[in-house]
Amino acid sequence: MQAIRLSRFGGPEVLESIEMPIPSPGAGEALIRMRAAGVNYFEVLLRQNRYAVTPDLPMVLGVEVAGIVEVLGPGVTAPAIGTRVAAPLFAMGRAGGYAEHVLADASQLVALPEGLAFETAVGLMVQGLTALHLTRRSVPEGKSVLITAAAGGVGSLLIQLARSAGAHLVIAAAGSAEKCDLARSLGADVAVDYANPGWAQEVLAATGGQGVDIAYDLVGGAQAGESLGVLAPAGELMFTAMGRFELGRQELEALLGRNQSLKGFALLPLLTQGNLGADLEDLFTRNLQGKLKLISGGHFPLARVAEAHAVLESRRSTGKIVLTA
Structure with a gap:
């Protein structure tokens, strides 16, 4: 599978496309085929080593994904294979969203309602x-x-x-x-x-x-x-x-x-397994009802991640920038 690796700090050009083995889900996990992954400004800061925490390298960035469940790990029965889901990796303590396949905690996946685009779901997560x-x-x-x-x-x-x-x-x-x-x-x-x-x-x-x-x-x-x-x-x-x-x-x-x-304000301590799914479902419903409009900042294929970062870093963009695969 294609993934975007950060091996050293610097400008957008340090984000490198590599081939990695498709991971196998373990107990409690599901393998998601990524259709959309969010790009966040804190990831720009991480890439520059300007964030509050210095990450261990190498790593694959990306903390929010929407896609399709492809494989379930041992003991996992839901959501069913083929389900369209939101995977809030940030709430799971995970990263790795800048990749064609992503592992996630099956219990924290949120099914997408019919009619909600993958790109929209990503924009309503973080x-x-x-x-x-x-x-x-x-x-x-x-x-x-x-x-x-x-x-x-x-x-x-x-x-x-x-x-x-x-x-x-x-x-x-x-x-x-x-x-x-x-x-x-x-x-x-x-x-x-x-x-x-x-x-x-x-x-x-x-x-x-x-x-x-x-x-x-x-x-x-x-x-x-x-x-x-x-x-x-x-x-x-x-x-x-x-x-x-x-x-x-x-x-x-x-x-x-x-x-x-x-x-x-720090988002993660406010999220619980009890409120996370309900809050995402609330946001998804508001969008489908026309009560909450998501502004697109542009959709970029995974291979153009450096361009997506450059646009976000320039402050020229509005709304949400999304990677697609």
Whole structure:
């Protein structure tokens, strides 16, 4: 089978296509024929050795796959061979999604409803679950919210989920006029281009000078300080960008002095075997009902993975980038 191996850190060109034996599933496992695999920004950071954790190399990246069950391991009776499934490898502590065949824990596979494309299922896994749990960790009902990276995979879904959860005012921040237009089309009341030095004043103006009740910071770095600057007294800064925390003591002291709170967000500890399947089924159903639109950032054959990484790394893309096989 074809797989994409990371043997050294560097640019997109270090991702190499290799031939590997098709693995055999062990007890409790199923072999999945990959039809779509998600590409995530944290994988760009892993490839560059800029993530919060340095991975052991060599490795095959990829933590979310949709495909077809081909072989069941000893003692496994479900899901049946031929079933279309979502394989949330990230919840299983696994990787290896950038490959034509993938091993997964059979008990954590989620059957895809009829009519849901493999590419859509992949886009609703890491990004969909992240957006859903963000609205649970900092509930937007009746509040004004700021969503950064609003045209990205998480941001584009979070706009819609915050709106459906009853947000009073949804302000989207994105990196171009086109991305701002996309955010408005998804339900944002206001969209600001943070390539514009005056974007923070636009956010404050939209809230009557009060600031937002919740800032969902999906970017980190210097962006976190700017998001903090438009946060209302007693507001919440929800920080999701692992490995890119740059708030200093002065900013944190100012936060405390304004009765504001900083919340960290890590998806994996929030997932349980009990809620994972139900949450994915909820997201899949919303999409099929037309209540949650997935924005495609492009589909790339597995052999063009370097191009997919380059597009994501450039920040030119919107929505979800997917590999196909």
